[in-house]
Amino acid sequence: MIREIGVDEITRQIRDMCIQANHYLSEDMVCAMKEATEKEQDPLGKKILGQLEENLKIAGEEMIPICQDTGMAVIFMEIGQDVHFTGGDLGQAVEEGVRRGYTEGYLRKSVVGDPLVRENTKDNTPAVLHTSIVPGDQVAITVAPKGFGSENMSRIVMLKPAQGVEGVKQVIWDTVQEAGPNACPPLVVGVGIGGTFEKAALLAKQALTRPVGEKAKDAHIRSLEEEMLEKVNRSGIGPAGLGGHVTALAVNINTYATHIAGLPVAVNLCCHVNRHVKRVI
Protein backbone atom coordinates (compact mmCIF):
# COMPACT_ATOMS: atom_id res chain seq x y z
CA MET A 1 0.00 0.00 0.00
CA ILE A 2 1.25 3.44 -0.91
CA ARG A 3 0.87 6.07 1.81
CA GLU A 4 0.46 9.65 0.70
CA ILE A 5 2.00 12.47 2.70
CA GLY A 6 1.51 16.10 1.72
CA VAL A 7 4.75 18.07 1.55
CA ASP A 8 3.12 20.90 3.52
CA GLU A 9 3.13 18.51 6.48
CA ILE A 10 6.91 18.20 6.09
CA THR A 11 7.26 22.00 6.01
CA ARG A 12 5.20 22.32 9.19
CA GLN A 13 7.14 19.65 11.06
CA ILE A 14 10.53 21.03 10.08
CA ARG A 15 9.55 24.57 11.04
CA ASP A 16 8.54 23.40 14.50
CA MET A 17 11.57 21.15 14.90
CA CYS A 18 14.00 23.99 14.10
CA ILE A 19 12.41 26.09 16.85
CA GLN A 20 12.19 23.21 19.31
CA ALA A 21 15.81 22.13 18.78
CA ASN A 22 17.12 25.63 19.45
CA HIS A 23 15.21 26.14 22.71
CA TYR A 24 15.12 22.71 24.34
CA LEU A 25 17.83 20.08 24.42
CA SER A 26 16.74 16.47 24.13
CA GLU A 27 16.27 14.50 27.34
CA ASP A 28 19.58 12.61 26.98
CA MET A 29 21.55 15.88 26.77
CA VAL A 30 19.71 17.42 29.73
CA CYS A 31 20.52 14.35 31.85
CA ALA A 32 24.14 14.33 30.69
CA MET A 33 24.55 17.99 31.67
CA LYS A 34 23.06 17.34 35.09
CA GLU A 35 25.39 14.40 35.68
CA ALA A 36 28.35 16.46 34.49
CA THR A 37 27.61 19.21 37.02
CA GLU A 38 27.48 16.63 39.81
CA LYS A 39 30.68 14.96 38.67
CA GLU A 40 32.83 18.07 38.14
CA GLN A 41 35.25 18.67 41.03
CA ASP A 42 36.98 21.81 39.79
CA PRO A 43 35.22 24.80 41.41
CA LEU A 44 35.29 27.02 38.29
CA GLY A 45 34.27 24.07 36.12
CA LYS A 46 31.36 23.33 38.43
CA LYS A 47 30.30 26.97 38.40
CA ILE A 48 30.33 27.06 34.60
CA LEU A 49 28.33 23.84 34.31
CA GLY A 50 25.84 25.32 36.76
CA GLN A 51 25.54 28.37 34.51
CA LEU A 52 24.99 26.16 31.49
CA GLU A 53 22.17 24.37 33.28
CA GLU A 54 20.68 27.71 34.27
CA ASN A 55 21.06 28.79 30.63
CA LEU A 56 19.00 25.79 29.49
CA LYS A 57 16.29 26.69 31.97
CA ILE A 58 16.12 30.32 30.82
CA ALA A 59 16.12 29.27 27.17
CA GLY A 60 13.08 27.04 27.59
CA GLU A 61 11.13 29.30 29.93
CA GLU A 62 11.70 32.58 28.14
CA MET A 63 12.06 31.27 24.60
CA ILE A 64 15.56 32.62 24.04
CA PRO A 65 17.71 30.30 21.92
CA ILE A 66 20.11 28.20 24.03
CA CYS A 67 22.96 29.63 21.96
CA GLN A 68 22.97 32.62 19.62
CA ASP A 69 24.58 30.41 16.96
CA THR A 70 21.39 28.64 16.02
CA GLY A 71 23.37 26.72 13.46
CA MET A 72 23.12 25.54 9.92
CA ALA A 73 20.16 23.17 9.70
CA VAL A 74 21.33 19.61 9.12
CA ILE A 75 18.36 17.38 8.35
CA PHE A 76 18.18 13.61 8.03
CA MET A 77 15.13 12.05 6.42
CA GLU A 78 14.62 8.30 6.40
CA ILE A 79 11.85 7.85 3.91
CA GLY A 80 9.82 4.65 3.81
CA GLN A 81 9.75 3.21 0.30
CA ASP A 82 5.96 3.01 0.43
CA VAL A 83 5.59 6.77 0.92
CA HIS A 84 4.45 9.04 -1.89
CA PHE A 85 4.91 12.76 -1.33
CA THR A 86 2.17 14.91 -2.80
CA GLY A 87 1.50 18.59 -3.31
CA GLY A 88 4.92 19.80 -4.41
CA ASP A 89 8.68 19.43 -4.40
CA LEU A 90 10.00 17.71 -1.25
CA GLY A 91 13.31 19.58 -1.31
CA GLN A 92 11.54 22.92 -1.52
CA ALA A 93 9.18 21.91 1.28
CA VAL A 94 12.18 21.22 3.51
CA GLU A 95 13.74 24.60 2.68
CA GLU A 96 10.43 26.31 3.39
CA GLY A 97 10.30 24.63 6.80
CA VAL A 98 13.77 25.91 7.63
CA ARG A 99 12.92 29.39 6.32
CA ARG A 100 9.79 29.61 8.47
CA GLY A 101 11.44 28.10 11.51
CA TYR A 102 14.32 30.53 11.44
CA THR A 103 12.32 33.64 10.61
CA GLU A 104 9.18 33.02 12.68
CA GLY A 105 11.19 31.49 15.54
CA TYR A 106 13.56 34.45 15.99
CA LEU A 107 16.56 32.27 15.19
CA ARG A 108 19.80 33.70 13.86
CA LYS A 109 20.40 33.58 10.14
CA SER A 110 23.93 32.29 9.85
CA VAL A 111 24.10 31.01 6.28
CA VAL A 112 25.93 32.65 3.37
CA GLY A 113 24.88 31.64 -0.14
CA ASP A 114 28.21 31.36 -1.91
CA PRO A 115 31.09 30.26 0.34
CA LEU A 116 33.48 32.73 -1.29
CA VAL A 117 31.22 35.69 -2.04
CA ARG A 118 29.70 35.28 1.46
CA GLU A 119 26.38 37.08 1.25
CA ASN A 120 23.91 36.15 3.96
CA THR A 121 20.81 34.43 2.54
CA LYS A 122 18.81 36.07 5.36
CA ASP A 123 16.58 33.06 6.06
CA ASN A 124 19.17 30.42 7.02
CA THR A 125 18.52 28.39 3.88
CA PRO A 126 19.69 26.22 2.33
CA ALA A 127 19.73 23.33 4.77
CA VAL A 128 22.03 20.33 4.46
CA LEU A 129 19.64 17.50 3.69
CA HIS A 130 20.52 13.80 3.83
CA THR A 131 17.83 11.42 2.62
CA SER A 132 17.77 7.66 2.65
CA ILE A 133 15.20 5.15 1.51
CA VAL A 134 14.16 2.54 4.06
CA PRO A 135 11.45 -0.15 4.21
CA GLY A 136 7.98 0.81 5.44
CA ASP A 137 5.53 3.69 5.04
CA GLN A 138 6.82 6.15 7.61
CA VAL A 139 9.16 9.12 7.47
CA ALA A 140 11.68 9.71 10.25
CA ILE A 141 12.96 13.28 10.34
CA THR A 142 15.90 14.43 12.44
CA VAL A 143 16.67 18.14 12.63
CA ALA A 144 20.13 18.86 14.01
CA PRO A 145 21.12 22.55 13.83
CA LYS A 146 24.92 22.64 13.91
CA GLY A 147 27.02 25.43 15.39
CA PHE A 148 30.28 26.24 13.70
CA GLY A 149 32.48 26.87 16.72
CA SER A 150 32.69 23.12 17.05
CA GLU A 151 32.19 22.32 13.36
CA ASN A 152 35.34 24.30 12.52
CA MET A 153 37.42 22.15 14.86
CA SER A 154 36.34 18.87 13.23
CA ARG A 155 38.50 16.88 10.82
CA ILE A 156 38.84 13.86 8.58
CA VAL A 157 42.00 11.80 8.19
CA MET A 158 42.71 8.96 5.76
CA LEU A 159 44.79 6.63 7.94
CA LYS A 160 46.75 3.67 6.64
CA PRO A 161 45.33 0.30 7.72
CA ALA A 162 48.62 -0.41 9.54
CA GLN A 163 47.94 2.52 11.87
CA GLY A 164 44.95 0.60 13.19
CA VAL A 165 43.10 1.40 16.37
CA GLU A 166 46.05 3.29 17.85
CA GLY A 167 45.97 5.63 14.87
CA VAL A 168 42.26 6.19 15.42
CA LYS A 169 42.81 7.02 19.09
CA GLN A 170 45.50 9.50 18.16
CA VAL A 171 43.22 11.30 15.69
CA ILE A 172 40.46 11.61 18.30
CA TRP A 173 42.90 12.83 20.95
CA ASP A 174 44.59 15.36 18.65
CA THR A 175 41.26 16.75 17.47
CA VAL A 176 39.99 17.35 20.99
CA GLN A 177 43.33 18.79 22.12
CA GLU A 178 43.53 21.25 19.28
CA ALA A 179 39.91 22.29 19.70
CA GLY A 180 40.36 22.97 23.42
CA PRO A 181 38.14 25.90 24.40
CA ASN A 182 37.14 26.80 20.82
CA ALA A 183 34.49 24.09 20.47
CA CYS A 184 32.62 25.02 23.68
CA PRO A 185 33.25 22.00 25.88
CA PRO A 186 31.82 19.86 27.40
CA LEU A 187 31.75 18.21 24.01
CA VAL A 188 29.99 15.37 22.34
CA VAL A 189 32.59 13.71 20.13
CA GLY A 190 31.14 12.09 17.02
CA VAL A 191 33.46 9.65 15.28
CA GLY A 192 33.06 7.86 11.96
CA ILE A 193 35.44 5.04 11.10
CA GLY A 194 35.46 3.30 7.71
CA GLY A 195 33.54 3.71 4.49
CA THR A 196 34.89 6.19 1.98
CA PHE A 197 35.98 9.80 2.44
CA GLU A 198 32.44 11.22 2.55
CA LYS A 199 30.90 8.22 4.30
CA ALA A 200 33.23 8.62 7.28
CA ALA A 201 32.19 12.26 7.66
CA LEU A 202 28.53 11.32 7.48
CA LEU A 203 28.99 8.55 10.07
CA ALA A 204 30.59 11.08 12.41
CA LYS A 205 27.71 13.51 11.96
CA GLN A 206 25.16 10.75 12.56
CA ALA A 207 27.06 9.69 15.68
CA LEU A 208 26.26 13.13 17.14
CA THR A 209 22.54 12.44 16.81
CA ARG A 210 22.81 9.17 18.73
CA PRO A 211 21.44 9.78 22.24
CA VAL A 212 24.17 10.35 24.79
CA GLY A 213 24.34 7.26 26.98
CA GLU A 214 23.38 4.89 24.18
CA LYS A 215 26.47 2.80 23.49
CA ALA A 216 27.74 1.26 20.27
CA LYS A 217 26.47 -2.26 19.53
CA ASP A 218 29.85 -3.91 18.88
CA ALA A 219 31.75 -4.72 22.06
CA HIS A 220 35.15 -3.56 20.76
CA ILE A 221 33.70 -0.22 19.60
CA ARG A 222 31.89 0.19 22.88
CA SER A 223 35.11 -0.26 24.81
CA LEU A 224 36.87 2.19 22.46
CA GLU A 225 34.15 4.74 23.22
CA GLU A 226 34.60 4.24 26.95
CA GLU A 227 38.38 4.38 26.77
CA MET A 228 38.41 7.58 24.73
CA LEU A 229 35.80 9.28 26.91
CA GLU A 230 37.89 8.57 29.96
CA LYS A 231 41.05 9.75 28.25
CA VAL A 232 39.48 12.96 26.94
CA ASN A 233 38.18 13.73 30.42
CA ARG A 234 41.70 13.50 31.77
CA SER A 235 42.90 16.20 29.34
CA GLY A 236 42.24 18.95 31.87
CA ILE A 237 40.46 21.09 29.23
CA GLY A 238 37.23 21.10 31.24
CA PRO A 239 34.00 23.11 30.89
CA ALA A 240 34.47 26.11 28.55
CA GLY A 241 38.13 25.06 28.30
CA LEU A 242 38.83 26.74 31.62
CA GLY A 243 40.00 23.58 33.37
CA GLY A 244 38.25 20.63 34.97
CA HIS A 245 37.25 17.01 34.73
CA VAL A 246 34.36 17.18 32.28
CA THR A 247 35.69 17.83 28.79
CA ALA A 248 33.28 15.51 27.00
CA LEU A 249 29.86 14.10 27.77
CA ALA A 250 30.18 11.25 25.31
CA VAL A 251 32.30 9.76 22.56
CA ASN A 252 29.93 8.19 20.03
CA ILE A 253 31.58 6.05 17.35
CA ASN A 254 29.86 4.74 14.23
CA THR A 255 31.60 2.33 11.88
CA TYR A 256 31.12 0.97 8.38
CA ALA A 257 32.87 -1.46 6.05
CA THR A 258 35.81 -0.03 4.18
CA HIS A 259 38.35 -0.81 1.43
CA ILE A 260 41.35 -3.15 1.91
CA ALA A 261 43.65 -0.17 1.38
CA GLY A 262 42.04 2.35 3.70
CA LEU A 263 41.06 3.45 7.19
CA PRO A 264 39.15 6.76 7.01
CA VAL A 265 38.50 8.45 10.37
CA ALA A 266 36.32 11.51 10.80
CA VAL A 267 35.88 13.37 14.07
CA ASN A 268 32.92 15.73 14.19
CA LEU A 269 32.95 17.74 17.38
CA CYS A 270 29.81 19.17 18.88
CA CYS A 271 29.52 21.58 21.78
CA HIS A 272 27.28 20.99 24.78
CA VAL A 273 24.50 22.57 22.70
CA ASN A 274 24.16 19.28 20.83
CA ARG A 275 20.78 19.79 19.24
CA HIS A 276 18.83 16.97 17.67
CA VAL A 277 15.09 16.51 17.45
CA LYS A 278 13.59 13.41 15.91
CA ARG A 279 10.02 12.86 14.83
CA VAL A 280 8.40 9.99 12.98
CA ILE A 281 5.38 10.67 10.81
Add this chain to the structure above:
Amino acid sequence: MEYRITAPLDKNVVKKLKAGDYVWISGTIYTARDAAHKRMQETLDKGQELPVDWKDNIIYYMGPSPAREGRVIGSAGPTTSSRMDPYAPRLLDMGLGGMIGKGKRSPAVSEAIVQNGSVYFAAVGGAGALLSRQIKKAEVIAYDDLGTEAIRRLEVEDLPVIVVIDPEGNDLYKMNAGNIIS
Protein backbone atom coordinates in the same frame (compact mmCIF):
# COMPACT_ATOMS: atom_id res chain seq x y z
CA MET B 1 40.48 37.08 42.41
CA GLU B 2 37.08 38.52 41.62
CA TYR B 3 36.46 42.07 40.43
CA ARG B 4 33.62 44.33 39.39
CA ILE B 5 34.90 46.70 36.69
CA THR B 6 33.44 49.29 34.34
CA ALA B 7 33.74 49.81 30.60
CA PRO B 8 35.27 51.76 28.87
CA LEU B 9 38.28 50.39 30.70
CA ASP B 10 40.63 52.20 33.02
CA LYS B 11 44.23 51.17 32.31
CA ASN B 12 45.06 51.18 36.02
CA VAL B 13 42.31 48.66 36.65
CA VAL B 14 43.31 46.48 33.70
CA LYS B 15 46.87 46.37 35.02
CA LYS B 16 45.90 44.39 38.10
CA LEU B 17 43.89 41.74 36.25
CA LYS B 18 45.44 38.26 36.17
CA ALA B 19 44.65 35.24 34.01
CA GLY B 20 42.00 33.24 35.87
CA ASP B 21 40.34 36.20 37.57
CA TYR B 22 36.53 36.25 37.51
CA VAL B 23 35.25 39.65 36.44
CA TRP B 24 31.84 41.34 36.16
CA ILE B 25 31.73 44.11 33.59
CA SER B 26 29.25 46.99 33.68
CA GLY B 27 29.04 49.91 31.28
CA THR B 28 29.27 50.34 27.52
CA ILE B 29 30.78 47.73 25.22
CA TYR B 30 30.54 47.07 21.48
CA THR B 31 29.92 44.00 19.35
CA ALA B 32 31.84 43.16 16.20
CA ARG B 33 32.63 39.86 14.53
CA ASP B 34 33.97 38.55 11.22
CA ALA B 35 32.29 40.77 8.63
CA ALA B 36 32.56 43.97 10.71
CA HIS B 37 36.27 43.36 11.25
CA LYS B 38 36.81 42.79 7.56
CA ARG B 39 35.04 46.04 6.78
CA MET B 40 36.98 47.97 9.41
CA GLN B 41 40.20 46.65 7.93
CA GLU B 42 39.16 47.83 4.46
CA THR B 43 38.18 51.21 5.88
CA LEU B 44 41.57 51.65 7.52
CA ASP B 45 43.35 50.52 4.35
CA LYS B 46 41.57 53.30 2.48
CA GLY B 47 42.75 55.77 5.11
CA GLN B 48 39.21 56.46 6.33
CA GLU B 49 37.84 56.73 9.87
CA LEU B 50 36.30 53.85 11.81
CA PRO B 51 32.73 54.17 13.12
CA VAL B 52 33.98 53.81 16.70
CA ASP B 53 37.04 55.20 18.46
CA TRP B 54 38.31 52.00 20.06
CA LYS B 55 40.44 53.69 22.68
CA ASP B 56 39.86 51.91 26.03
CA ASN B 57 36.74 50.28 24.65
CA ILE B 58 35.85 46.59 24.71
CA ILE B 59 34.82 44.58 21.66
CA TYR B 60 32.55 41.62 22.36
CA TYR B 61 32.88 39.04 19.58
CA MET B 62 29.19 38.29 19.35
CA GLY B 63 26.39 38.16 16.81
CA PRO B 64 23.04 37.92 18.61
CA SER B 65 19.92 36.07 17.56
CA PRO B 66 16.98 38.43 16.81
CA ALA B 67 15.15 39.95 19.77
CA ARG B 68 11.52 39.00 20.32
CA GLU B 69 9.08 41.90 20.65
CA GLY B 70 9.65 43.87 23.79
CA ARG B 71 13.06 42.34 24.42
CA VAL B 72 16.43 44.07 24.32
CA ILE B 73 18.27 41.35 22.43
CA GLY B 74 18.11 37.64 21.62
CA SER B 75 20.60 35.02 22.67
CA ALA B 76 23.97 36.73 23.08
CA GLY B 77 26.98 34.51 23.82
CA PRO B 78 30.54 34.77 22.50
CA THR B 79 31.82 33.49 19.18
CA THR B 80 35.26 31.96 18.52
CA SER B 81 37.85 34.73 18.80
CA SER B 82 40.59 33.22 16.65
CA ARG B 83 38.80 34.24 13.47
CA MET B 84 39.39 37.85 14.47
CA ASP B 85 43.11 37.24 15.12
CA PRO B 86 44.23 38.63 11.75
CA TYR B 87 42.53 41.95 12.57
CA ALA B 88 42.99 42.33 16.33
CA PRO B 89 46.62 43.54 16.61
CA ARG B 90 45.89 46.58 14.46
CA LEU B 91 42.93 47.58 16.62
CA LEU B 92 44.92 46.94 19.79
CA ASP B 93 47.64 49.25 18.48
CA MET B 94 44.92 51.87 18.02
CA GLY B 95 44.09 51.64 21.71
CA LEU B 96 41.45 48.90 21.92
CA GLY B 97 41.13 48.24 25.64
CA GLY B 98 39.92 44.66 25.69
CA MET B 99 38.16 41.83 23.90
CA ILE B 100 35.54 39.33 25.00
CA GLY B 101 35.17 36.05 23.12
CA LYS B 102 35.94 32.40 23.52
CA GLY B 103 38.88 30.23 22.57
CA LYS B 104 42.57 30.52 21.86
CA ARG B 105 44.38 33.57 20.43
CA SER B 106 47.43 33.72 18.16
CA PRO B 107 50.90 34.66 19.44
CA ALA B 108 50.60 37.96 17.53
CA VAL B 109 47.43 38.90 19.43
CA SER B 110 49.02 37.90 22.70
CA GLU B 111 52.02 40.11 21.97
CA ALA B 112 49.81 43.05 21.01
CA ILE B 113 47.90 42.63 24.28
CA VAL B 114 51.14 42.86 26.27
CA GLN B 115 52.47 45.78 24.26
CA ASN B 116 49.31 47.79 24.69
CA GLY B 117 48.41 46.77 28.22
CA SER B 118 45.14 45.31 27.01
CA VAL B 119 43.22 42.22 28.13
CA TYR B 120 41.37 39.24 26.65
CA PHE B 121 38.33 37.88 28.45
CA ALA B 122 36.31 34.73 27.82
CA ALA B 123 32.58 34.59 28.27
CA VAL B 124 31.07 31.11 28.53
CA GLY B 125 30.32 29.76 25.06
CA GLY B 126 26.83 28.41 24.64
CA ALA B 127 25.36 30.42 27.50
CA GLY B 128 23.70 32.98 25.23
CA ALA B 129 20.32 32.98 26.96
CA LEU B 130 21.91 33.52 30.38
CA LEU B 131 24.28 36.23 29.14
CA SER B 132 21.50 38.10 27.34
CA ARG B 133 20.01 38.96 30.74
CA GLN B 134 22.99 41.17 31.57
CA ILE B 135 22.44 43.28 28.45
CA LYS B 136 20.18 46.21 29.29
CA LYS B 137 20.34 48.15 26.02
CA ALA B 138 21.39 47.30 22.49
CA GLU B 139 21.61 49.57 19.49
CA VAL B 140 23.07 49.09 16.03
CA ILE B 141 25.49 51.94 15.43
CA ALA B 142 27.23 50.89 12.21
CA TYR B 143 27.15 48.41 9.33
CA ASP B 144 23.41 47.78 9.69
CA ASP B 145 23.43 45.86 6.40
CA LEU B 146 25.49 43.12 8.06
CA GLY B 147 22.49 41.94 10.10
CA THR B 148 23.66 39.96 13.11
CA GLU B 149 27.23 41.02 12.25
CA ALA B 150 26.53 44.76 12.53
CA ILE B 151 28.37 46.81 15.17
CA ARG B 152 26.15 47.23 18.23
CA ARG B 153 26.59 49.39 21.28
CA LEU B 154 25.56 47.46 24.39
CA GLU B 155 24.87 48.65 27.90
CA VAL B 156 25.74 45.76 30.18
CA GLU B 157 25.33 45.15 33.87
CA ASP B 158 27.54 42.59 35.59
CA LEU B 159 28.41 40.65 32.47
CA PRO B 160 30.37 37.65 33.82
CA VAL B 161 33.72 36.94 32.12
CA ILE B 162 37.04 35.29 32.97
CA VAL B 163 40.46 36.80 32.26
CA VAL B 164 42.21 34.51 29.78
CA ILE B 165 45.15 36.63 28.61
CA ASP B 166 46.27 39.30 31.09
CA PRO B 167 48.38 42.38 30.31
CA GLU B 168 51.51 40.43 31.24
CA GLY B 169 50.74 37.80 28.61
CA ASN B 170 49.77 34.95 30.94
CA ASP B 171 47.30 32.69 29.11
CA LEU B 172 44.82 30.71 31.21
CA TYR B 173 44.20 28.12 28.47
CA LYS B 174 47.92 27.38 28.24
CA MET B 175 48.20 27.22 32.01
CA ASN B 176 45.46 24.56 32.02
CA ALA B 177 46.56 22.68 28.92
CA GLY B 178 49.53 20.87 30.43
CA ASN B 179 47.36 19.87 33.32
CA ILE B 180 46.67 16.23 32.49
CA ILE B 181 44.56 14.74 35.26
CA SER B 182 45.84 11.31 36.29
